[in-house]
Amino acid sequence: MTADQTVEALRAAGEPTRLRVLSLLAGEELSVMELSRILDQSQPRVSRHLKLMADAGLIERFPDGARVFYRLSSDLPARRLIDTVLDLLDISAGDTDDRRLEAVRRDREAAAGAYFERVAPQWDRIRSLYVSESAVEAAITRAAGNGPFERVVDLGTGSGRMLTLLGRKAKMSVGLDLSQNMLNIARANVTKAGLDKVELRHGDIFATRLPEQSADLVMVHQVLHYLADPAAAVAEAARLVMPGGRLLIVDFAPHQLEYLRDEHQHRRLGFADDEMRRWLSGAGLTPSAPIVLPPDTDGLTVSIWTAERPAVAAEKVA
Template sequence: MVSPLILFRALADPTRLRIIALLRRMELSVGELAQVLGQSQPRVSRHVRILSDAALCRRRREGSWVFLGLGPAAVPTLFATIDGWRDSATEKWELADAARLEAVQADRAAAAEAYFDAHAAEWDAIRSLHVAEAQVETAIVGVLGGQPLGRLVDIGTGTGRMLTLLGPQSDSAIGIDRSPEMLRLARARLGEAGIERADLRQGDMYALPVKDAAADTVVLHLVLHYAQAPAAAIAEAARLLPPGGRLLIVDFAAHEQEELREREGHARLGFDDEQIAHWFDAAGLASAATETLAGGALTVKLWLGTRAAGDRRLKAVA
């Protein structure tokens, strides 16, 4: 618990108040903050350190980048107090900062678009082999429909499409990806879609940066075929689920498109129902639903597993 004295000392500076106002809008790197504030990075870092010591902001590393967000001491009652002190001078710099923040968002979107354009041919080559994405997404919503999504975790979030699709129906959403470039792309896409409650984190599918039983719905969308150890990835995903939690895997049925292993780095050429059911069971999950979407050279499958009420076991994976 941070004392009021520490909090108000931390906020007793116009630049730090501006930083808090900006972080209320979105996560930003130190470099982006410096760009908006028109100050040097060392100076901004000093202000950030003071805010961090007061638990008003938090740091989150993403590859070589460090993003800043609001910390646990930044509570609504504090915001109400700050807002109550607004005057004409405050509104003037808030408007100026908001305009510069739009420029930062535009830079993000441009960089993300350039990355997407550079890799679009790879993704489009795979998409052409299976049913339309709209059909897959309709099936995803259908399989998950009828129950609240609660706390959503999307593993291997890539461009953030699952967060865009399912985030509005969730209480909170976390997207995890190993690639900082993909996370930057996802961040831009989520901003364009107006998804504000999604938290993007860099992490590995075998060691997810999420606590045990911290999710109600976990999604592995076209990710498992990249896993050298899919059983371990499923077990790690299941670790996030409390009793009643659900894991949805969307991937390819077993196929013989060997060129995807060489050209696209696929570690597995799809999966069959028996494999997934075995790995679900080993992770303490019961198979709840299976759906098949045939079309083209690749068939897309949806497998839904649930953790039984009162069952928190994790068996050894084969």
């Protein structure tokens, strides 16, 4: 950062509400609406603060359909400056902000949780409403590779479709989900498919409690767009990938179907390739070129992103 840029950034940060915003965004990306609720200030007022900080390079604005989200800048010098300011001031968002952020999270999670509990019995039908399943599944099978796999982990397994698709190539598989209703359906589906050696467990994608580098195939299929912090979920999924193993993420390319937010609890309207590539490389994996599957008719474009953890180089024999 030049001296002028540093002064501009410090000026932009030097105001109580803006310090609160930086502290909140250090935790997760938030929409203007959410920030306005947490700060208890009108949206236009909050937007003015955000614009000033975005112009100074402290935060990034990313529109997503009709909503606008903000996160801390990914530029390293700017990030160091923010960390230093927050450290020096020893500022946390403050008790009230923390409480309100917690309430925003709770409401978000309750709405998504209630949705999945409710739709669990119809999930396989709902999924096929907006993607052409057979083409996507054929591409996933190719992208996953032939195996055999030691251990497949499917995060946000839902009705267990990825496990029934790929489980036969694995010595053992684990499916993890937050919804007990979904897990019950997954249990019935893997049994019907005649798969044993499948463990279905209740858990959170943000803190799976699964051992580090323990799976040679990790899947995250149509889950990220529901999450508040997709980058953190990618990092946790990557943590599980063993050297030489692969992470396979399937989700939508950026789209404009705003109703999916209101009616189906989507938080993000798809993901751009460069964003995903940044998350995957940031998590220590080597991304491959994405596979893009346009819809047959008026559905959504599905992208498959794969990334590998480099195999540990064999020690040279002298």
